[in-house]
Amino acid sequence: MRAAEKAAMDAGTSEWELMRRSGEGAARWITRIAAGGPVCLLCGPGNNGGDGYVIAEYLRQLGNGGEVFAPKPPATETARKAREAFSGEIASGPLPSNRVFVDCLFGYGLTREVEGEFADLLRALGETKGQKIAIDIPSSIASDSGQQLGPLVRYDLTLALGAWKRAHFVMPAMASMGQKRLVDIGLDFPVGLPRLSAEPHIDPPAPDAHKYRRGLLAIVAGDMPGASLLAAQAALRSGAGYVKLLSDHSHPDVPAELVVDDGPLAEALEDERIGALLIGPGLGRTPAARDRLSAALAAKRPIVLDADALHLLDPTMISGADTANIAITPHEGELAQLCEAFGIETEGKIAKAQALNAETGMAVLAKGPDTVLAGQRGTRFFERGPAWLSAAGTGDVLAGISASRLAVHGEAHRALEEAVWLHHEAARIAGAAFTAGYLARAVKPALEAFL
Numbered sequence: 001m002r003a004a005e006k007a008a009m010d011a012g013t014s015e016w017e018l019m020r021r022s023g024e025g026a027a028r029w030i031t032r033i034a035a036g037g038p039v040c041l042l043c044g045p046g047n048n049g050g051d052g053y054v055i056a057e058y059l060r061q062l063g064n065g066g067e068v069f070a071p072k073p074p075a076t077e078t079a080r081k082a083r084e085a086f087s088g089e090i091a092s093g094p095l096p097s098n099r100v101f102v103d104c105l106f107g108y109g110l111t112r113e114v115e116g117e118f119a120d121l122l123r124a125l126g127e128t129k130g131q132k133i134a135i136d137i138p139s140s141i142a143s144d145s146g147q148q149l150g151p152l153v154r155y156d157l158t159l160a161l162g163a164w165k166r167a168h169f170v171m172p173a174m175a176s177m178g179q180k181r182l183v184d185i186g187l188d189f190p191v192g193l194p195r196l197s198a199e200p201h202i203d204p205p206a207p208d209a210h211k212y213r214r215g216l217l218a219i220v221a222g223d224m225p226g227a228s229l230l231a232a233q234a235a236l237r238s239g240a241g242y243v244k245l246l247s248d249h250s251h252p253d254v255p256a257e258l259v260v261d262d263g264p265l266a267e268a269l270e271d272e273r274i275g276a277l278l279i280g281p282g283l284g285r286t287p288a289a290r291d292r293l294s295a296a297l298a299a300k301r302p303i304v305l306d307a308d309a310l311h312l313l314d315p316t317m318i319s320g321a322d323t324a325n326i327a328i329t330p331h332e333g334e335l336a337q338l339c340e341a342f343g344i345e346t347e348g349k350i351a352k353a354q355a356l357n358a359e360t361g362m363a364v365l366a367k368g369p370d371t372v373l374a375g376q377r378g379t380r381f382f383e384r385g386p387a388w389l390s391a392a393g394t395g396d397v398l399a400g401i402s403a404s405r406l407a408v409h410g411e412a413h414r415a416l417e418e419a420v421w422l423h424h425e426a427a428r429i430a431g432a433a434f435t436a437g438y439l440a441r442a443v444k445p446a447l448e449a450f451l
């Protein structure tokens with residue numbers, strides 16, 4: 001963000017102009033939300049506070065006055081300019097209630113714990129009644145890490161200025177932000193930066209498609225076939241033309257549309273028509289499971305590894321493999337374990353996922369409430385999915401969707417990105433307290449939303 005701002009300034013746009021765009025862009029949201037009612041602003045000493053004075057003046061010009069609280073005077077030249085352009089007074093005393101509150105105490109310049117009068121003000125803000133809006137980011141959140149550095153307020157809306165910061169997509173920080181909106185201030189960013197995942201467009205089958213050309217997915221089952229059946233249920237509804245279960249168990253309860261191949265695994269894997277493989281859900285961690293994983297990797301097809309496959313995976317298994325064809329879907333525990341197996345010592349979920357991708361070439365989907373993808377096309381963040389996804393088996397459903405998309409087009413990064421969107425949409429459709437089986441069935445209407 002600083003680099004983009006500097007580039008804009010080097011090209012002749014002043015910091016004051018950027019602040020004016022930020023403040024006015026935010027003020028347009030705030031006037032709509034306040035709908036003529038009073039607004040109370042909290043202004044800090046840096047440029048985040050500067051934005052606050054611009055917002056306050058904009059509101060005054062509309063005749064929509066309110067209070068401005070500013071425990072310290074502006075400390076930057078541009079914030080001083082904004083303060084001078086503000087024609088109102090600075091308020092004192094306790095915070096009023098029943099206002100639209102706008103928090104401009106600290107933005108991305110927050111570097112240390114918020115204490116003293118600023119912390120008191122944030123606590124008072126947390127306790128008072130009224131809608132709360134954070135400008136750029138909540139004032140006790142460090143923008144790069146999402147680390148909490150003071151009293152955390154629950155906001156109704158967070159208005160990011162110019163670009164999303166990492167903290168906007170990191171838990172638990174993102175849970176405090178309410179709705180999030182981006183205010184465009186006309187900055188240019190280099191390609192390749194981490195960014196928010198854009199809604200995918202899913203193509204229907206080509207007019208001349210047949211089941212193999214649409215994608216044959218082979219799911220390698222293991223000791224606990226229930227999990228791979230769940231993945232298969234989701235995969236059948238995610239676009240692949242043909243889903244097979246490679247299993248040496250009997251499955252009295254498989255759906256008629258799922259083909260079970262109970263012959264020797266090595267033979268089944270020789271089928272040239274296989275577009276993608278999935279292995280891991282219900283695989284188990286026995287030596288036999290390890291052999292199945294090695295055989296699946298040796299088949300050299302695009303492959304999704306999940307669950308037990310991630311516990312068994314080690315660097316020797318993928319040495320010499322075309323790892324751009326491998327997609328992995330670890331949760332937090334599996335990610336930590338993979339980092340250990342691959343000798344990665346970085347801290348933090350985003351950095352771990354990026355390092356694992358850089359080290360191995362695999363596309364890494366670090367799932368959870370703050371899912372992040374580090375893949376061939378760079379790093380992608382996602383809006384939070386419904387918290388009802390925190391149910392057993394929903395990860396198997398995600399793996400099934402990912403593998404089905406991989407069978408369709410063979411691109412690991414794209415398959416994982418599409419899978420997150422389909423998974424979240426299916427969860428929205430499934431509503432409350434759903435089971436993983438119900439979620440798998442909701443993948444069909446979810447896919448229709450992206451055609």
Ligand SMILES: NC(=O)C1=CN([C@@H]2O[C@H](COP(=O)(O)OP(=O)(O)OC[C@H]3O[C@@H](n4cnc5c(N)ncnc54)[C@H](O)[C@@H]3O)[C@@H](O)[C@H]2O)[C@@H](O)CC1
Nearest residue numbers: 005018019046047048106107108109110111112113114136
């Ligand atoms: N630089 C630019 O070009 C633009 C910046 N903008 C705004 O400026 C913000 C960043 O501004 P700044 O870099 O001035 O930083 P901030 O306004 O985020 O805050 C930093 C100021 O607070 C002090 N501070 C940091 N942590 C503190 C703590 N725990 N307790 C007390 N004081 C503390 C610092 O010493 C500094 O004076 C952005 O988030 C955005 O809102 C926008 O106006 C757009 C243009």
Ligand SMILES: Nc1ncnc2c1ncn2[C@@H]1O[C@H](COP(=O)(O)OP(=O)(O)O)[C@@H](O)[C@H]1O
Nearest residue numbers: 331367368369385387389390392393394395396
């Ligand atoms: N609180 C939450 N909010 C949103 N999504 C969640 C939440 N908790 C879990 N999820 C999602 O649910 C799935 C859980 O997967 P996983 O941990 O592998 O569970 P399981 O192994 O039981 O299938 C992941 O896709 C994860 O992103």
Ligand SMILES: [K+]
Nearest residue numbers: 103106135137
């Ligand atoms: K803020």
